[in-house]
């Protein structure tokens with residue numbers, strides 16, 4: 657039986673030039689390199705330059721993904737940009753990217769699911785493609801998360817960084833089997849009962865300010881390990897595949913201890929886990945496509961590989977996408 661599949665045709669990413677090491681962080685807040693490395697696995701993060709906007713990072717990642725896919729930007733009929741740090745409250749940052757790419761047709765919009773944003777955006781793209789609403793979708797995760805940080809709060813400011821990643825997803829044909837190229841299954845979740853565990857204490861409707869990130873780290877950690885493992889099991893159950901079938905696990909990069917704990921829980925060997933948190937910190941919606949791009953460019957992820965993506969973030973929101981590359 658022939659069915660429509662959403663095939664990932666290209667990937668790209670961009671990191672701001674400025675690197676802030678843990679040593680640099682010790683000059684800003686009362687912390688140590690040892691504490692940050694031991695608790696999180698983070699060594700450094702990239703921080704956007706003054707005047708460098710989320711749309712600037714997104715555009716660079718988008719151009720790289722378009723080049724990697726070998727398509728003309730005019731083929732793109734939908735742009736979905738996941739971000740928590742839009743250039744402005746409105747219009748959507750996606751329309752700025754659309755205009756910069758010279759695209760004047762189709763639809764462009766932002767989505768907001770914090771660290772799960774890319775997994776949400778990719779799932780929306782997959783649904784649009786399988787419904788016939790779109791044929792070529794540019795999916796971006798881009799953040800200038802540093803702008804939301806309270807740089808006097810050591811419990812949060814050492815954790816995050818800025819960056820962007822993007823993929824081109826195209827309609828393709830499959831047989832409806834797990835051997836098909838493209839997205840095999842996608843699962844999204846949220847549970848608003850936990851919205852106060854990780855949030856920003858401001859917004860246009862509440863305070864008319866942007867606000868700063870507030871987090872109960874331990875609580876988020878506890879839920880992350882369980883929720884992520886559950887959504888991975890869900891992806892495997894939906895396809896009848898097992899952890900042994902997964903070639904590469906590309907998780908949201910919040911904390912190396914969460915990644916190690918999750919891999920252990922689902923029985924994945926550490927060498928199959930793509931880890932970038934050490935050099936990037938937590939880049940929220942950008943972390944999964946940034947990690948993907950690294951593993952594609954260094955030759956780890958190859959055509960035909962089974963790749964498992966997942967994320968968990970504020971809301972709580974979480975989800976997984978299983979893709980045949």
Ligand code: UT7
Pocket residue numbers: 686687688691692695696771810811812814872873874875876877880909910911914938940968969970
């Ligand atoms: O992407 C969205 C999802 N976010 C996450 O997944 C984050 C999940 N949470 C975590 O990754 C971890 O909970 C953290 C890395 C945030 C914190 O690690 P932890 O092992 O849970 O530490 P903790 O919050 O329990 O704090 C332990 C101690 C505290 O001191 P006391 O109260 O024991 O004296 C903190 O004040 O570490 C202290 N501390 C620090 N010390 C040095 C907190 N931040 C720092 C710091 N440097 N930067």
